[in-house]
Structures are given as structure tokens and as C-alpha cells.
Amino acid sequence: xxxxxxxxxxxxxxxxxxxxxxxxxxxxxxxxxxxxxxxxxxxxxxxxxxxxxxxxxxxxx
Amino acid sequence: xxxxxxxxxxxxxxxxxxxxxxxxxxxxxxxxxxxxxxxxxxxxxxxxxxxxxxxxxxxxxxxxxxxxxxxxxxxxxxxxxxxxxxxxxxxxxxxxxxxxxxxxxxxxxxxxxxxxxxxxxxxxxxxxxxxxxxxxxxxxxxxxxxxxxxxxxxxxxxxxxxxxxxxxxxxxxxxxxxxxxxxxxxxxxxxxxxxxxxxxxxxxxxxxxxxxxxxxxxxxxxxxxxxxxxxxxxxxxxxxxxxxxxxxxxxxxxxxxxxxxxxxxxxxxxxxxxxxxxxxxxxxxxxxxxxxxxxxxxxxxxxxxxxxxxxxxxxxxxxxxxxxxxxxxxxxxxxxxxxxxxxxxxxxxxxxxxxxxxxxxxxxxxxxxxxxxxxxxxxxxxxxxxxxxxxxxxxxxxxxxxxxxxxxxxxxxxxxxxxxxxxxxxxxxxxxxxxxxxxxxxxxxxxxxxxxxxxxxxxxxxxxxxxxxxxxxxxxxxxxxxxxxxxxxxxxxxxxxxxxxxxxxxxxxxxxxxxxxxxxxxxxxxxxxxx
Numbered sequence: 001x002x003x004x005x006x007x008x009x010x011x012x013x014x015x016x017x018x019x020x021x022x023x024x025x026x027x028x029x030x031x032x033x034x035x036x037x038x039x040x041x042x043x044x045x046x047x048x049x050x051x052x053x054x055x056x057x058x059x060x061x
Numbered sequence: 062x063x064x065x066x067x068x069x070x071x072x073x074x075x076x077x078x079x080x081x082x083x084x085x086x087x088x089x090x091x092x093x094x095x096x097x098x099x100x101x102x103x104x105x106x107x108x109x110x111x112x113x114x115x116x117x118x119x120x121x122x123x124x125x126x127x128x129x130x131x132x133x134x135x136x137x138x139x140x141x142x143x144x145x146x147x148x149x150x151x152x153x154x155x156x157x158x159x160x161x162x163x164x165x166x167x168x169x170x171x172x173x174x175x176x177x178x179x180x181x182x183x184x185x186x187x188x189x190x191x192x193x194x195x196x197x198x199x200x201x202x203x204x205x206x207x208x209x210x211x212x213x214x215x216x217x218x219x220x221x222x223x224x225x226x227x228x229x230x231x232x233x234x235x236x237x238x239x240x241x242x243x244x245x246x247x248x249x250x251x252x253x254x255x256x257x258x259x260x261x262x263x264x265x266x267x268x269x270x271x272x273x274x275x276x277x278x279x280x281x282x283x284x285x286x287x288x289x290x291x292x293x294x295x296x297x298x299x300x301x302x303x304x305x306x307x308x309x310x311x312x313x314x315x316x317x318x319x320x321x322x323x324x325x326x327x328x329x330x331x332x333x334x335x336x337x338x339x340x341x342x343x344x345x346x347x348x349x350x351x352x353x354x355x356x357x358x359x360x361x362x363x364x365x366x367x368x369x370x371x372x373x374x375x376x377x378x379x380x381x382x383x384x385x386x387x388x389x390x391x392x393x394x395x396x397x398x399x400x401x402x403x404x405x406x407x408x409x410x411x412x413x414x415x416x417x418x419x420x421x422x423x424x425x426x427x428x429x430x431x432x433x434x435x436x437x438x439x440x441x442x443x444x445x446x447x448x449x450x451x452x453x454x455x456x457x458x459x460x461x462x463x464x465x466x467x468x469x470x471x472x473x474x475x476x477x478x479x480x481x482x483x484x485x486x487x488x489x490x491x492x493x494x495x496x497x498x499x500x501x502x503x504x505x506x507x508x509x510x511x512x513x514x515x516x517x518x519x520x521x522x523x524x525x526x527x528x529x530x531x532x533x534x535x536x537x538x539x540x541x542x543x544x545x546x547x548x549x550x551x552x553x554x555x556x557x558x559x560x561x562x563x564x565x566x567x568x569x570x571x572x573x574x575x576x577x578x579x580x581x582x583x584x585x586x587x588x589x590x591x592x
Contacts, residue, residue: 022251022373026277029255030477038485051489057482060263061274061471 033057074141074151079133079158081124082141083114084150092358093150096140101189102168103129103178104144104236104357128184134158137166144357172290179238180222180359186290188226189235193330195287196233199240200332202284202294206265207335210244210296213264215257216324217244218335220297220308221347227329228340229353236357239293240284245321249302251374254278258298259478265296277375278309306346309375313367314346378476380510382448384545389429389452400434400456408503408534408586409435415588416441416530421498423487423524425472425517426505430456436501437465446472446483474509474516484523498529506554507535507546518561525591531563533587540573540582551585563589 037057041049076083082095090108094101103126105111111121125133134157141151157166168184170176176184188196203219210217219227220243226234233240246254255277262272262280271283278298283291299308306316320342327336337343344352348359403409409432412422418440424433427445430453437443437460445453445467453469460467473479491498500521506514521531538548555565567588571578578584 019369019373022370023377025251025374026255026376026378027477029252029259029277032252033256033259034478034481038482054482054486054489056263057478058471058486060259060266060272061473061476061479061482 075120077139077141077151077153077155079155081122082111082151083120083122084111085119086111086121087119092144092356094142094144094357096142097137097166097168099138099140100168100175101177101236101357106358109360110358126178126182128178128182132168133166135160135164135166144355172288174288174290177236179236180357183238185238187236187238188233191286196330198286199284199292199294200330202270202282203240203242203334204332205268206242206270206282206294206296209264209268210242210261213261215244215246215261216322216335217242217296218324218337219243219327219329220343221295221311223329224327224336224340225344225348225352227327227334227336228344229355231328232330234355234357239295241295241297243297243299243308245306245308245318246298246300248300251277251300254298254300255375261296261298274378276309276378278371279375307367307371308343310371311361311363311367312343312346313364313370316342316346377512379448379473380475380513381508381545382473385449386451389449400430400459401438402431403435407432408501408532411586411588412436412441412499412501412532413439416499417497419497421496422501423498424501425474425520426502426508427456427469428452430459430467430469432501432503433467434459434465437467438463440466442466442496443468445469448473448475448479472520474505474513474520477516480516480520481523484520487524495527498525500525500529500531500533502531502533504535504543504546506533507542507549514557515561518557518563521558521563521589522561522591527591529591530566531558531587531589531591533558533589534584537570537583537585540580542582549585551587554585554587558587558589562591564592565589 038050038053041053074082074084084107086107090106092104092106095103095105105123107121111123114120114122136154136156138154139151140149142149168176170184170186174186175190177187177190179185179187207217218224219241221241222234222237223241226232226237246257248254248257258278258280262274265282266272272280274280280296282294282296284294286292297309299306299312301316301318304315305313307313320339321337323338324335325338326333327340413436420441422436422441422443424443424445427433427447430445433443433445434456443466445456447453448471450469450471457467457469470483471479472483502517505517525531533554535549535554536542536546537550551568551570555568558565565587569586570583571586572583573581
């Protein structure tokens with residue numbers, strides 16, 4: 001019985017860990033998208049393009 | 062076809078009245094259409110959607126759906142007809158409510174268009190009621206969007222009900238109300254599929270369409286029909302990995318790439334569209350082996366595995382937003398939410414008492430803009446944020462009429478891209494001309510989820526640095542709260558704000574009905590500042 005309960009607990013924990021890992025996918029995508037869209041104009045210090053990049057990003061949400 | 066597939070037979074309908082339908086159901090399940098004055102309004106399964114009304118379980122009852130109730134006034138001819146066989150089970154006149162003489166039951170929307178219940182239980186102008194000319198603009202939009210997506214690198218095709226209609230009948234399903242496109246990405250991991258979906262949405266926006274994101278892998282395009290009504294064209298992303306196909310929002314199954322690519326064609330309302338290489342395979346994966354048998358009351362039975370995977374990979378970008386859209390759409394949030402009204406010792410009054418006029422107020426979770434307009438009238442420039450920005454339409458109109466310093470913007474605490482791009486935008490604006498800033502957040506912490514609460518902390522840390530203050534109020538757990546609120550202790554709120562760099566300058570709790578709190582529930586109030 002002890003073994004069964006431990007197994008059930010372990011499965012539950014593993015499921016929670018899988019869910020945790022899966023949830024990072026969409027957040028990583030969000031961050032990658034932000035960096036990709038905003039980093040270049042910012043690095044170029046092109047004020048108009050920074051402004052335009054922020055506006056375009058927000059329009060596309 | 063003469064009968065439903067498993068030989069379902071209904072002995073008879075025994076009663077149709079103001080409450081609903083009573084029938085004797087024998088044998089396997091079958092789907093029945095309810096026609097009001099010859100128009101199909103609703104469909105239901107005689108076993109799945111009914112409740113047992115006697116001990117044998119053979120006599121069953123189903124109530125008219127709640128969404129139908131507001132329309133049920135007047136006299137009407139009700140016909141109940143088996144969808145597949147066409148067998149009529151009932152035909153008779155019935156009067157609902159206390160109508161004017163000669164009044165008929167009508168199902169029309171605000172624009173005067175005939176509406177019926179679609180498969181998700183919503184009233185909309187379903188395809189069966191639209192003329193070919195009405196649908197031409199939707200077909201045009203589908204072609205244009207497919208073209209935009211192709212140029213952006215994905216091959217889209219009609220999916221879900223739209224593919225089913227095309228393959229089975231060569232037209233839109235009569236009881237369907239929106240059109241769906243799908244594509245199978247060349248990427249094999251969710252993170253890349255989501256990034257691609259973001260990029261595709263921008264391409265569609267650049268092409269001049271209005272859009273709305275549902276999740277990391279699906280968004281809607283607004284298609285304008287011939288008579289000006291707006292119909293949703295949903296774009297669902299999918300991917301193949303390790304022999305499985307996942308397609309947002311219902312499919313996860315063993316699948317071969319050759320069943321998708323290279324794309325073939327299908328015909329829809331006389332036009333040629335792309336289709337999966339073997340569309341029957343996708344339809345079977347979507348609707349099960351009986352997909353050829355019409356079912357206007359179809360409900361997805363997505364497996365737990367698929368649902369969990371899709372939820373965890375792609376969803377969580379707008380928690381509870383649909384509920385709020387419904388509440389604001391239906392006007393259920395009540396009169397007390399009207400812009401400019403405030404009662405008791407409100408949080409807005411606290412800001413007015415403590416802050417210099419001219420201080421910029423960011424009202425996060427502004428709802429209908431009740432506090433935002435009140436503050437703007439007292440000389441505080443206000444930016445009212447909500448993830449249902451439509452709710453602020455009336456407040457924005459008042460602000461224009463009264464020439465108030467007010468702006469309504471969209472902000473979603475569950476979406477980092479929204480939060481961080483808005484933080485960046487504000488940082489740029491105040492870099493040009495620094496303005497003292499405060500955040501007003503009334504019943505926001507207790508209405509969002511854990512991720513959203515952290516989102517507010519992040520937003521405060523980005524926008525209040527240099528001495529700005531956050532004013533927040535929430536339900537602390539006693540009394541009868543407004544619907545949709547989660548109780549939070551003062552410790553929980555303080556802990557979270559401190560984790561994001563806030564310093565607590567004041568914290569209070571008011572019991573229900575105590576001085577300064579006219580509400581029937583207890584509230585906490587905090588002021589925190591950022592260095």
C-alpha cells in the first residue's frame with residue numbers, strides 16, 4: 001500500500017512539473033517576440049523606429 | 062439518409078410547453094432540431110442534453126436554454142424534427158408570456174438580423190439564414206487571409222466546421238456561425254509555434270484587418286459581411302511532433318504529415334480553397350468516425366491529454382476575459398459601474414485627497430471607467446486600462462464631451478507583451494517630460510489570477526520608479542463580495558508588492574459596513590511606493 005501511495009504522489013508531482021515546464025513555452029515566446037521586435041531599433045538608437053516598433057507590437061496584440 | 066447511425070428511435074414527444082420539451086426516448090441517442098415559425102433556432106440530443114423525468118429514465122425533459130428566454134414572448138409554431146431523418150415529432154402552436162395580440166416569438170439581434178443558436182450555445186446570425194451575396198465578403202476575406210498567411214510562410218486551409226461543410230456539403234454548415242482556418246506549422250515546438258502565430262497576427266494587422274488573440278496559437282480576424290455585420294474568422298495554429306498532430310484548440314492525435322502536405326483543394330460555396338491532402342483524416346480526428354452524419358448540436362470530447370497539453374502550452378494569456386466581456390456586453394455589471402459615480406470613502410477619493418492635481422493616474426482594471434472619469438473631472442490626467450477596452454467606450458465619449466484629460470487603452474496583465482510594451486511606451490513618454498504618477502487598482506488584485514497579480518507588481522515597478530505610488534483595494538474574505546472576486550489576505554498582497562520592489566506606506570482593513578466602507582464585504586487597502 002505504501003508503495004502505491006508513494007507512486008501516486010510521485011506521478012502527481014511529475015504531472016505538476018510537466019505542467020510547469022509546458023507553461024514556460026508561451027512566456028518564452030512572448031519574451032523572444034518582445035526582444036526581437038524592440039531590440040534592433042533600440043540598439044540603433046533610432047527614436048522614431050523605437051516608437052513605431054512599440055506601436056506596431058501593441059497593434060498586433 | 063433515413064435514420065441516425067445507431068438506429069435511434071424516439072417513441073414520441075409527450076409535451077411542449079413554456080418550460081421546455083418532455084419526451085419518451087427509446088434506443089440510442091439522436092439529435093433533434095427545434096423550429097420556431099419554420100426557422101431552426103436550436104438543436105439538442107434527446108439523451109445527452111435531457112434529464113430523466115421519471116424513475117425509468119425513459120421519460121426525459123429538457124428546458125428551453127436560458128439564452129432563449131429573453132426572446133420567448135408571443136405565439137409561435139413549434140416543430141420538433143429529427144435532424145438526420147427529417148421525421149417530425151411535434152408540430153403545434155404555443156404562446157409564451159403575456160404577449161400583445163398577434164405578437165409572434167422573434168429571434169432577431171439588435172441589427173434586426175435573424176439569429177439562431179450555434180453549436181457553442183450562442184445566438185448569432187447562422188450561415189443557413191444568409192444569402193449567397195451576404196457571404197461573398199466572408200469568402201473574399203478568407204482568400205485574402207490565406208494569401209497573407211502564405212506570404213508569411215504558412216499554408217492555411219479551411220478547418221473545423223468550415224472544412225466539414227466544404228467536404229460534406231460544399232458549403233458552410235447551416236447551423237454554424239463562424240469560419241475557421243487552420244495551418245500546420247513547419248516548427249515542432251510550442252514556443253516556435255507561438256512566436257510564429259504572433260508574427261502571423263502582425264502580418265494580418267498590417268494587411269488592414271482587425272484581430273483578437275485567443276491564445277498563443279489562435280487569433281480571430283474580423284470579417285465584415287455584406288450587410289455590415291461582423292463575423293469571426295478564426296486562425297488556428299498546429300504542429301507535428303513525434304508522429305502526433307496538435308491543432309489548436311481541440312486536436313491531439315497520431316497523424317502523418319502526408320495527410321496534410323502537400324495541400325490539396327476543396328470547394329466551398331462555389332470557390333476553390335486549399336485543403337489538407339487527405340481532409341477525411343483531419344475530419345475524423347476532429348469529429349470522430351461519424352463525421353459524415355450531420356450533428357448541429359455537436360460537442361467536442363477532447364481527451365484530457367490533449368486538453369492539458371494545449372492549455373499548458375498555449376493558454377493563460379487572458380484569464381477570465383470572456384466572462385468580463387459577457388458581463389460588460391450584457392450590462393450585468395449594473396448601474397453602480399457608471400462612469401463618474403463614486404460612493405463612501407472610495408479609493409479614488411483617497412488619491413484626490415493625497416495627491417497633487419496634475420498627478421498622472423494609471424487606472425488599471427478600469428472596467429467602465431467609473432473612478433477614472435471621477436478623477437479626470439478633478440483635474441487628474443487619467444489613462445484607463447482594461448483588457449476589455451470596449452467597456453470604456455462610454456467613458457471615453459463622456460471625456461470627449463467634457464474635454465477631460467482622459468485616455469482609454471488596452472492592457473492585459475496576463476500577457477507580458479502587453480504589459481512590457483506599455484511599460485516601455487510610458488517610460489519613453491515620461492522620459493521626455495517626467496510626470497508624478499500613481500496607479501489606481503480597485504478590485505483588480507482579487508479579480509485576476511496569481512500571474513495577473515504579479516503582472517500588476519511588474520507594471521508598478523516599471524511605471525512608478527522614482528517615487529510613484531500604488532493605491533489598491535481588494536476583498537479580504539468576509540461578507541458577501543461582488544461576483545468573481547477571490548479573497549486575499551493583507552500578508553499576501555504586501556508580500557507580492559514587496560517582491561516587486563514596493564515599500565508599503567499604509568495598510569488598512571475595513572469591515573463590512575464600517576465607517577468608510579458602505580459595502581457588504583470587508584476590504585483591504587494598501588498604498589505602496591517605488592523608489
